[in-house]
Amino acid sequence: MDYETLKLIWWILIGVLLIGFAITDGFDMGVGMLLRIIGKTDMDRRVMINTVGPHWEGNQVWFITAGGAIFAAWPMVYAAAFSGLYSALILTLCALFFRPVGFDYRSKIDDPRWRNMWDWGLTIGGFVPALIFGVAFGNLMLGLPFELDPMLRPSYHGSFFGLLHPFALICGLLSVAMLAMQGGAWLQLKTHGLLLIRAQSITQITAGAVIILFVLAGIWLLLGIDGMHIVDTKPVGDKIHPLMKTVAYGNRGWQANYLQYPLLWAIPVLGIVTAAITLLLSRAESVLAFLSSSLCVACVILTAGVALFPFVMPSSRDPNMSLTMWDATSSQLTLGLMFAAAVIFVPIILLYTAWCYRKMFGRVTKEYIEENSHSSY
Amino acid sequence: MIDEAVVDLSRLQFALTALYHFLFVPLTLGLSFILAIMESCYVMSGKTIYRDMTKFWGKLFGINFALGVTTGITMEFQFGTNWSYYSHYVGDIFGVPLAIEGLMAFFLESTFIGLFFFGWDRMSKVQHLICTWLVAIGSNLSALWILIANGWMQYPIGAEFNYESMRMELASFSDVLFNPVAQVKFVHTVAAGYVTGAMFVLSVSSYYLLKKRDIPFARRSFAIAASFGLASILSVIVLGDESGYTVGDVQKVKLAAVEAEWETQKPPAGFTLFAFPDQEEKRNHFEVKIPWMLGLIATRSLDEEVVGFDRIIPDNEKRIRRGIEAYALLEKLRAGDTSQETKNAFADMQFDLGYGLLLKRYTENITDATDEQIKLAAEHSIPRVAPLFWTFRIMVAAGFIMLFVFLAAFIQSARHRSAGSRAILYASLWALPLPWIAAECGWIVAEYGRQPWSIAEVLPTYMSASSISRGEVIGSLTAIIAFYTALAVAEVYLMLRFTRLGPSSLGTGKYHFELIGKPEPQA
Numbered sequence: 090m091d092y093e094t095l096k097l098i099w100w101i102l103i104g105v106l107l108i109g110f111a112i113t114d115g116f117d118m119g120v121g122m123l124l125r126i127i128g129k130t131d132m133d134r135r136v137m138i139n140t141v142g143p144h145w146e147g148n149q150v151w152f153i154t155a156g157g158a159i160f161a162a163w164p165m166v167y168a169a170a171f172s173g174l175y176s177a178l179i180l181t182l183c184a185l186f187f188r189p190v191g192f193d194y195r196s197k198i199d200d201p202r203w204r205n206m207w208d209w210g211l212t213i214g215g216f217v218p219a220l221i222f223g224v225a226f227g228n229l230m231l232g233l234p235f236e237l238d239p240m241l242r243p244s245y246h247g248s249f250f251g252l253l254h255p256f257a258l259i260c261g262l263l264s265v266a267m268l269a270m271q272g273g274a275w276l277q278l279k280t281h282g283l284l285l286i287r288a289q290s291i292t293q294i295t296a297g298a299v300i301i302l303f304v305l306a307g308i309w310l311l312l313g314i315d316g317m318h319i320v321d322t323k324p325v326g327d328k329i330h331p332l333m334k335t336v337a338y339g340n341r342g343w344q345a346n347y348l349q350y351p352l353l354w355a356i357p358v359l360g361i362v363t364a365a366i367t368l369l370l371s372r373a374e375s376v377l378a379f380l381s382s383s384l385c386v387a388c389v390i391l392t393a394g395v396a397l398f399p400f401v402m403p404s405s406r407d408p409n410m411s412l413t414m415w416d417a418t419s420s421q422l423t424l425g426l427m428f429a430a431a432v433i434f435v436p437i438i439l440l441y442t443a444w445c446y447r448k449m450f451g452r453v454t455k456e457y458i459e460e461n462s463h464s465s466y
Numbered sequence: 467m468i469d470e471a472v473v474d475l476s477r478l479q480f481a482l483t484a485l486y487h488f489l490f491v492p493l494t495l496g497l498s499f500i501l502a503i504m505e506s507c508y509v510m511s512g513k514t515i516y517r518d519m520t521k522f523w524g525k526l527f528g529i530n531f532a533l534g535v536t537t538g539i540t541m542e543f544q545f546g547t548n549w550s551y552y553s554h555y556v557g558d559i560f561g562v563p564l565a566i567e568g569l570m571a572f573f574l575e576s577t578f579i580g581l582f583f584f585g586w587d588r589m590s591k592v593q594h595l596i597c598t599w600l601v602a603i604g605s606n607l608s609a610l611w612i613l614i615a616n617g618w619m620q621y622p623i624g625a626e627f628n629y630e631s632m633r634m635e636l637a638s639f640s641d642v643l644f645n646p647v648a649q650v651k652f653v654h655t656v657a658a659g660y661v662t663g664a665m666f667v668l669s670v671s672s673y674y675l676l677k678k679r680d681i682p683f684a685r686r687s688f689a690i691a692a693s694f695g696l697a698s699i700l701s702v703i704v705l706g707d708e709s710g711y712t713v714g715d716v717q718k719v720k721l722a723a724v725e726a727e728w729e730t731q732k733p734p735a736g737f738t739l740f741a742f743p744d745q746e747e748k749r750n751h752f753e754v755k756i757p758w759m760l761g762l763i764a765t766r767s768l769d770e771e772v773v774g775f776d777r778i779i780p781d782n783e784k785r786i787r788r789g790i791e792a793y794a795l796l797e798k799l800r801a802g803d804t805s806q807e808t809k810n811a812f813a814d815m816q817f818d819l820g821y822g823l824l825l826k827r828y829t830e831n832i833t834d835a836t837d838e839q840i841k842l843a844a845e846h847s848i849p850r851v852a853p854l855f856w857t858f859r860i861m862v863a864a865g866f867i868m869l870f871v872f873l874a875a876f877i878q879s880a881r882h883r884s885a886g887s888r889a890i891l892y893a894s895l896w897a898l899p900l901p902w903i904a905a906e907c908g909w910i911v912a913e914y915g916r917q918p919w920s921i922a923e924v925l926p927t928y929m930s931a932s933s934i935s936r937g938e939v940i941g942s943l944t945a946i947i948a949f950y951t952a953l954a955v956a957e958v959y960l961m962l963r964f965t966r967l968g969p970s971s972l973g974t975g976k977y978h979f980e981l982i983g984k985p986e987p988q989a
Contacts, residue, residue, distance in 0.1 A: 143580030143583065150568060153542060153572060154565065156543070157561065157564040160560075160561035161558075165557075167553050167561070168546060172548070175942070176938060178543060179547065179942040179945060183945055189532040190532045193528055194529070194956060194960060197964075241633070242551050242933060245934075328630065330630065419558045419561070422635070422637075423558050423635070423636045430566050430570070434569040434573075438573045445580060449584060462973065463973035464583070
């Protein structure tokens with residue numbers, strides 16, 4: 090397979106992994122965020138946690154694998170982004186610490202203070218990473234102040250507080266609302282009674298917030314942010330590295346790809362439509378509400394990805410040094426090999442994940458938790 | 467210029483987080499197999515006591531697993547956050563096993579662990595047993611890929627330097643996959659994990675037997691742990707000996723450091739049992755030697771040499787000098803002189819490029835390095851000897867003590883007298899920390915012994931660090947230490963509580979505290 094196609098495939102595959110992460114891990118992070126909001130009693134909260142109990146671990150691997158895949162397919166992106174956004178990443182990491190232990194340890198001891206502490210932990214473990222991922226995406230649109238020296242060593246010239254641009258914060262809130270919506274939609278599938286009603290309401294509220302924030306971010310992007318475009322580059326199928334091209338500002342609001350292929354406008358439009366469907370169907374059709382919520386998550390992420398394409402990590406310090414999916418990639422052999430691995434394993438993963446969800450199908454009830462108090466979360 | 471403090475702090479952070487992560491990993495590796503064995507006993511015999519055993523040890527497994535997952539995320543992040551030049555320089559190769567680990571192993575383990583805990587009533591016995599086995603297989607496959615990545619750091623074969631992209635690129639995946647160092651490390655490490663799982667079960671069961679509680683439950687657990695542990699500790703020792711028989715130059719340096727071989731001995735070399743290595747004077751104080759033994763272990767012969775530092779350091783100095791030439795050629799290539807002549811000259815020299823990069827720590831311009839700087843770089847081209855010498859001996863001693871404990875426990879349970887000798891039960895109880903001590907020491911030998919390289923002979927640790935500030939690393943280090951301490955407190959608290967409760971924690975109504983109607987003990 091030629092190098093150019095492989096590069097394109099890996100842009101798609103990393104997108105798939107990130108969307109897979111946002112859809113699956115998104116709902117358990119969302120449940121974490123909503124734990125203290127719609128879980129009024131300890132039993133409510135136990136029910137909520139047990140709806141994701143069998144799944145959150147597998148879900149989180151989407152995130153871990155996305156990280157590994159970026160390392161392997163776009164080593165320079167992994168190097169520049171993780172070291173550049175150092176403090177933000179460490180903060181995310183610390184928030185993620187709460188999740189495995191929060192889920193597993195919380196209900197092992199019957200003490201309100203102990204449980205309350207882990208409930209806060211799970212809330213933080215859902216909210217903080219969601220916020221930071223959104224803020225990070227917003228900053229990609231704005232460009233990050235990094236550069237590469239002639240030995241291709243990345244260095245970053247901004248601070249953590251520099252990331253908190255109002256546009257990026259809107260993206261952060263969008264991400265939080267989106268995952269909370271996903272969590273709410275999941276709870277509609279898996280709970281009943283009062284908790285179900287509260288889950289329906291919160292899904293509707295967050296779906297409304299998603300629409301508003303998504304539209305707001307879109308308008309801001311089109312009116313207030315300069316995109317970038319590649320002026321001159323070697324053929325993208327060649328062995329190229331990030332210091333071989335010329336990039337200029339322009340492409341107002343990153344819309345060149347949408348203008349060139351107007352059909353792509355369907356993606357952001359579908360993002361809004363699916364959020365609206367989630368809002369409308371939440372009271373009536375929980376399965377459809379969850380599906381449309383998942384589709385909405387995919388469309389929102391895809392909207393940003395398509396806008397940036399072929400950029401992955403634009404540099405505001407020196408746009409010429411921006412990282413693209415053409416020039417920040419691994420060698421052809423590595424990409425080909427990893428593609429083969431993905432072709433073999435992704436279908437297998439989807440198969441057994443589906444089997445696992447099927448086995449655990451059904452609503453989690455208060456009675457079930459009471460009967461299995463010693464083995465449930 | 468790279469800030470030396472950032473490098474040191476990043477190393478400290480990586481060492482702390484890796485050693486901490488590996489407190490949980492070996493128990494996951496070993497206990498997952500023990501759970502699978504116990505559940506197999508349940509499915510084959512139909513006796514519910516084996517199901518209770520699976521569930522109870524599974525509960526402890528879960529408490530441990532949660533922290534293994536938590537601390538594992540840190541490991542994956544850190545290559546990018548603190549070692550970004552490393553990530554760029556070798557990501558083309560090193561990233562591959564990490565990504566495949568996710569796809570092939572970690573997904574498997576994590577998906578089925580959900581069913582292990584929550585699926586008991588949702589599927590047939592055999593289906594659930596399959597889930598448990600898949601968790602065990604997944605966690606072991608995970609170790610395989612991580613150790614392939616780690617093995618490549620020790621012995622980086624199957625890769626080539628590309629001067630245009632300024633990085634190492636994959637040349638042969640099968641070389642990376644079948645790297646002899648990785649293979650030996652994998653079996654040694656997972657076997658050490660089995661020992662850890664076995665010792666954990668043996669030790670906790672001994673506690674119940676000493677307390678005369680839940681005897682049938684504890685006796686069966688003890689027996690499974692004793693036989694699994696004995697087989698495992700034998701493999702660890704045999705395979706550890708196998709890993710003494712090494713390939714690759716850095717492994718030879720490591721061997722010299724572990725044995726404090728300042729001078730090359732006339733073969734067959736003697737084994738230094740005890741000494742105080744002195745790095746300054748390059749000799750050992752108070753040395754006790756066993757003749758012939760090192761030569762036999764390390765070379766499997768009577769006439770091959772074990773190379774000492776008296777030869778290694780001057781050899782490295784020569785390679786540093788060639789490395790300077792390689793670096794000069796690289797600069798020429800990158801400046802645009804890509805004539806065939808320059809390319810050929812670089813191709814001849816490139817295997818010493820890494821040695822040239824060692825000078826980066828002492829001078830900005832490698833090509834202008836003074837004689838003094840070259841000598842200094844050569845002196846520092848070996849790791850510090852004393853910590854390696856001692857950690858290795860602690861590891862081996864812990865291994866042999868465990869061998870005796872498992873042997874005694876195995877004989878005792880084979881004679882169906884496991885409630886008998888209290889001495890053996892006490893020994894099993896107090897041997898609990900040994901597998902962890904051995905494993906942590908083992909990692910110190912492996913990774914500290916790799917210094918000053920992050921990728922042996924290719925990329926110095928100093929060059930690998932990110933361009934970040936001191937303040938950032940101090941901040942992250944503080945946060946991580948604070949979190950890890952708090953998590954450790956919660957973990958140990960729960961572990962103690964549930965081990966004291968024992969199978970009574972399952973709520974079946976059949977075990978000690980439930981039968982005597984006593985209040986449950988508090989940790």
